[in-house]
Amino acid sequence: MAKIGLIFNGVWSxxxxxxxxxxxxxxxxxxxxxxxxxxxxxxDALAIPFQSNQAVxxxxxxxxxxxxxxxxxxxxxxxxxxxxxxxxxEDRPVNNYWWVADPTNPPVATTxxxxxxxxxxxxxxxxxxxxxxxxxxxxxxxxxxxxxxGEVITWQTHQHGGTLLATTLDPLVEHGVQQITHLDHYVDRxxxxxxxxxxxxxxxxxxxxxxGAGARL
Amino acid sequence: xxxxxxISNGLQGLEKYYVSNAQVQYTTxxxxxxxxPDLLPxxxxxxxxxxxxxxxxxxxxxVRAFLAAGRALVCCDGFFTAWVPGNxxxxxxxxxxxxxxxxxxxxxxxxLAGLNLDELNFSHGMSGWWACGxxxxxxxxEVLLHDTWQRPIVVLDEVSTPGxxxxxxxxxxxxxxxxxxxDRAPVALYRNFIHLLSTSTVPAHG
Numbered sequence: 001m002a003k004i005g006l007i008f009n010g011v012w013s014x015x016x017x018x019x020x021x022x023x024x025x026x027x028x029x030x031x032x033x034x035x036x037x038x039x040x041x042x043x044d045a046l047a048i049p050f051q052s053n054q055a056v057x058x059x060x061x062x063x064x065x066x067x068x069x070x071x072x073x074x075x076x077x078x079x080x081x082x083x084x085x086x087x088x089x090e091d092r093p094v095n096n097y098w099w100v101a102d103p104t105n106p107p108v109a110t111t112x113x114x115x116x117x118x119x120x121x122x123x124x125x126x127x128x129x130x131x132x133x134x135x136x137x138x139x140x141x142x143x144x145x146x147x148x149x150g151e152v153i154t155w156q157t158h159q160h161g162g163t164l165l166a167t168t169l170d171p172l173v174e175h176g177v178q179q180i181t182h183l184d185h186y187v188d189r190x191x192x193x194x195x196x197x198x199x200x201x202x203x204x205x206x207x208x209x210x211x212g213a214g215a216r217l
Numbered sequence: 218x219x220x221x222x223x224i225s226n227g228l229q230g231l232e233k234y235y236v237s238n239a240q241v242q243y244t245t246x247x248x249x250x251x252x253x254p255d256l257l258p259x260x261x262x263x264x265x266x267x268x269x270x271x272x273x274x275x276x277x278x279x280v281r282a283f284l285a286a287g288r289a290l291v292c293c294d295g296f297f298t299a300w301v302p303g304n305x306x307x308x309x310x311x312x313x314x315x316x317x318x319x320x321x322x323x324x325x326x327x328x329l330a331g332l333n334l335d336e337l338n339f340s341h342g343m344s345g346w347w348a349c350g351x352x353x354x355x356x357x358x359e360v361l362l363h364d365t366w367q368r369p370i371v372v373l374d375e376v377s378t379p380g381x382x383x384x385x386x387x388x389x390x391x392x393x394x395x396x397x398x399x400d401r402a403p404v405a406l407y408r409n410f411i412h413l414l415s416t417s418t419v420p421a422h423g
Binding site for chain 1: 226227228229230248249250267268269270271272273274294295296297298299305306307308309310311314340341342343345346349353387
């Protein structure tokens, strides 16, 4: 039974991840335009992927904050809007070729490998590329990852009751895209932290029957 | 001038990639809970990378009617739901991205003219960056680009409907030029399709 609600605005990478045999029993697609309190009832965690519709998230923010107030976990990746989040995200050019051009200078310089999501990961598994930075985070937030300039990549707060973990990494989208092939490590750690269930230690596969007329919506 | 309806999923930056110009006037349509745009005032429907294919499935009959009226569709995204007449995109990760190389198929209208294939094959020396998965193309549709394993990656379909469909296996296209910079392959392909639509006096054959 799914324990993680993946807020879904119809983007294919979200769909590819949530319907992959490895994850489909753990993630439930929650179509953003139908998101309400009933949709998240019984879930342990919410995941808000990169390429989400920030305007609709702003309209639906009470669902997210009520979920946190119930002591649950929310994971947010990629960009965000100050219209619903007390933090300032800023865009930056995406460098997804640093490991070819300058492998000694990754987009993340420091990582708290004591955080449950990052425990056991190598630096390479903990950073592939980033989509922008946070230039302001809540005062009581813990900084989990930062770049060489000290700008925040990953942070966490308990100020809303549960745990909100936010990052400008994009593990859920990129794992769905499958152009980076080492993301099982990060997403499996994240999935276990969110749901308490560790996915089978195998590479993500695709179920072609879930595409086209057989789409699982 | 063509009038295009650009479907927007509210993602950051979309407006930078489709800018009205002498050939195309873009009107942006945001996806909402009650998404049901009137397509018929437009010549072209543009479904860019990062689109909502749940919403598009809801209007599949409208899309079919639009194409039945001889209009055109560009979909450069992974269309995982069955809303595109005759064709279906399928995700696949069974092949290594480092082995991906595109090759040209038939191209009756010259849509690949001036296109540097290496710009789709490589980004900073890395291959497999542009498209994902492949298209199950309609019988008789023109496959402009195949991947290494001869799977359709770019398809021009003039047979499934009386209209024209330009489809990519999620590879992004754009209608934008940066001053002083030559058009890159995703722009060149898109612009060649716009040129076809703008100059064609013969409708696509149904």
